[in-house]
Amino acid sequence: MIRLNFRIGFLIISFGLIWGCSRNEIPQKKKVENIKAFAKLYGYVRWFHPSDEAQQIDWDRFACYGVKTVDSAPNSEALKDSLLKLFLPLAPTLEINSSSDEKDFEISKITPPETSGFYPVYWQHSGVKLNQTPGNVYKSIRVGRINKLDYNKTTPLGKSIPASRFSQKAVKLEAFVKSGNGGSGQLFFEGFNRNDYMNLSAALKPIYLKKSKWEKIVIERTVKPDDLNIFFGFNCLDTSGVFIDDIRLSVKNHNNRDSVVYENDFNNLNGNDLEEFFFDKNLPFDVKYLTDQSGENGYFSIRYNDKNFRLFEKKPEFGESICERIHPDLFVQLPVVLMADDQHVFPVANKESFNSLQNELNLWQSEIYKDLGSLVVVWNIIQHFFPYFDEVDVDWEKEFKTALNEYYDMEDFEKVLRKFTAKLNDGHVNVLVPNYKNINQLPIKWEWISENLLITEVYDQNSGLLPGTIVKKIANKKAKKYFAKMEPYIPAPTIGFVRKASENLSLQGTPGDSVRLDIIKPDGTKDIVYLKYSLHPLEHYNKSLNKTRYKILKDNIYYLNLDQISMAEIDSLMPDLVKCKGIICDLRGYPNNNHEFWSHLMTQQDTAGHWLGIPQFIFPNQKNRAGYYYPNIGTGMTPQNPHIDAPVVLITDARAISYAESVAMIVKHYNLATIIGQPTAGTNGAFNSLVLPNNIRFVYTGSKVVSLDNSQHFGVGVLPDVYVDKTIKSIWQDEFLNKAMKILQMKNNSNN
Incomplete structure (x- = not known):
């Protein structure tokens, strides 16, 4: 047997x-x-x-x-x-x-x-239109074979107004409209928050225009606290056209009276002058200025017209082909x-x-x-x-091969994709997993200061930990090695960005689990503690925020936390700001849609319009790039009254990313403030995204941003005029704020 x-x-x-x-x-x-x-x-x-x-x-x-x-x-x-x-x-x-x-x-x-x-028939790409980005700045068309349905719920003509001054107020749009015989149009009137920009198609809810006689449309909306912009726009999906006249946007003030925000009867335009509107020339529409028989009453029309439509002039010639090696033994x-x-x-x-x-x-x-x-x-x-291969030292084909091998070896797709795309050094890169496993964070905040990992804040008073504690080991690994293990998964445009990202990522773990920390207490004694992953990431984020919106400091110097304060509150402070001795603006975060503050310091209009470019392609592998499309997305800010003459200091660091960097770029270019702190994230531009076959959402930067002086911004950021490095003192005091105060006091003393 x-x-x-x-x-x-x-x-x-x-x-x-x-x-x-x-x-x-x-x-x-x-x-x-x-x-x-x-x-x-x-x-x-x-x-x-x-x-x-x-x-x-x-x-x-x-x-x-x-x-x-x-x-x-x-x-x-x-x-x-x-x-x-x-x-x-x-x-x-x-x-x-x-x-x-x-x-x-x-x-x-x-x-x-x-x-x-x-x-x-051929392809033209302005960026690339992906399956989760309808209505955004990126376009892809087959010239000669345009699908009209692709342009449903788009807005070839519209106007966007910052919403910050109208938060929680009722706004009203009035307009006279009509459609051509047998045709129909769309009117949009929306407030957009940050999440809406992730999927504009879902955010846009059209009102359909089908009457062939002039009618007055009245729509009211209440501006939500998180709305960034109020937007109205028009569309027409047929050649009969939609016609628009007498647009009026008003807001109901505290006295219940309507105050006009925007008004235009189009009776005094010259020719086709509609520059105050956003007109997307990358869409197959004709926009024309018209007058009635008297020539005195003006209005305009929008018509769908894809005949001979192209995104840009450059095109491939008949007979041109892709001739590339796809394998050591095969040529296509x-x-x-x-x-x-x-x-x-x-x-x-x-x-x-x-x-x-x-x-x-x-x-x-x-x-x-x-x-x-x-x-x-x-x-x-x-x-x-991808628009930044000139700035990133990466062999993308080699990294693809590495990613494939790593997937075969360990089959953890999320890790493989994060490591693969981190090589791009693009701070917008993100891998969003649906129904992501629950994670919590340790109830502390720690930072690398003077070569030591220091606990700077404690959110659980029962932990026995104190600010100023040095963490020598995490889970029996030296702190530097523990961090080094996660850094390959972080897209790192700048050293400051990867440091901030890793300081946050290293706090994450499975809810209920504990991690061993080998520490040196502020009194010099060594100890070992086991700390639970007890805080939800959102709760941890809220606890770590500086919630101070503004405060009055010594010598009548004002502190404005741009991450928290609204434009409406800044407006309420304006009588005091114009008389103060200095202003400190804190941009160590993301502005609360308050960039118009800077228009009160400007002495000239912002005319810098070519700092964001969308690359144009007709051939693969980015060969013979067709050029760049520069959408009209500059701030367009003009000097506003009252003008602020007080000196201003802007504090920033690597937490300032994207929109925050746009603000810092304006401040730097027009010399509106002394910038102190650390470089910003070096990641700006419009992101692009799609859902992959395995239902994971991938995000990256699809447009190219340069500084307003045309120098490199990607991976560099906005550099401070005065660098500030943290020391152990920062645990008990804001060294950046202290430096800002000293600069303003010196400026005021020199002026006296």
Whole structure:
């Protein structure tokens, strides 16, 4: 019996070895090379090949299915066959050859037998429009094949007004409107907060305009405390047009009277002068100024018009193609311009093959390859559209290979993606996991000061810890090594940014768990404590905030915390601010929509408009970039009364990111204040985002920001005029604030 069991066991083990070999007969190195080849071709066809078939596919499913199809190819010939089977139903003119067979693309293959009535179709990208960013600044169109439905709930013409002065007040929009015969338009009147900008399509709720006779529309809204802007705009999805006249925006004041915020009857415009409105020229609409028969009464119209519409002038020529190596043994050729008539793009793919592929995608439900497919998507978006490769020293293809290998090795997708995208040094990069596992934070705040990790705040008085405690070890690891282990997962545009991010990330853990801390108390004695992860991140954040909105300091110097104080409250303080001896503005955080404060210090209008550019593309791999689109997003601030003559100091550090940096850039450029502290985050611009095949949301910066003097901002930030470093004294006093006070006192003494 024992002998029999031994034999059975041996057979089972032998069978397991044979089965295991058959499962893993393709080396990981080859799998990675296969997926890289698929990924490159995926990006070329999805974003740069203009066939009709490529627009009808579910690209998320295709990414996952494609990885599954190619990863087991044993050699380059098998890989080529798999790629052709995948892509020919979408790109019938695709050619894949061995590197030794490189040849010129045959233009005859894409030339219709009869060219009469045909016109070119090709892609143009201003940034790139992704599946979760409707209505934002990024656009992608197939010239000659524009889908009108893509422009539902967009606003080609509108006006945005800062909401800070109208918080919790009733605002009213009045306008006379009509639609062309048989047509319809859309009117929008909304308040937008930060979350709304993540998905403008959901935030925009249109009022439909269908009457062909003039009618007065009246809409009222109450401005919410978190609204950043009040916005009204118009749209029309047909050629009959929508017509607008006599716009009036008013707010109900405390005396219950309407105060006019904006008013225009359009009777005194010259020609097509609508510059005070936001007009998005990257949309297929005509906006015209019109008058009645008398020539005295003016109004304007919006009409949808996609005929000959392009995002920008530069275009690829018929016959130009993608000619790239996708694998050590494979070379791909693919046209970027095809010819089309009103029925189809030439040539038409094999319908049977296309339907077969569609059926495969519809039936295929495997979860296994969603992570690898998501890596394919992310790599392509960054490869073709990330605006900062000139500033970031990264071999993106090499990092893709590393990410694929790491996923195969440990299969923790979230960690792999965070580490992969952290290499971009983009502070906007984020990996948002749905239904993310619960995390808590330790009830303390700690910072690196003078080479020591010091506890600076304690939120649990029963912990026995005190500010000034030095933490030597965390979970039996030296504090520096503990931090070093997490830093590769943090996108680090500046040293200050990664330090602040790691100080926060290192506090996170599983709710209810404890961590061992080896500490040195302020009195010099050593101890070991076990601290629970007891605070929800939001509760921890709220406890760490400086909630002081403003205060009056010594010598009639005012302190304004821009992270907390509203513009309405600043307005209420204005009579005192114009008479004070100095103002300290704290920008160690995110402004509470109060940037208009700085208009009271300005002596000239803000005319800097080309600091944010959206890169334009017609070819993959960012070759021969078409240029930049500069949306009119400058502050447009003009000097406002009352003018503040008092000296101002602005405190900032790496917590100032994005909008906060826009404010700091204005202050720096127009010399509105002495800036002290540390560099800002070095991350500004409009973010872009999409939901990946595995339902994780990926965020990155899609536009390029430079300083207002055209110098590099990314990874540099706004630099202070006076640097301040923290010492152990900062535990008991705000050294940055003290420095600001000294600067203002010196300025006042020199003026006396």
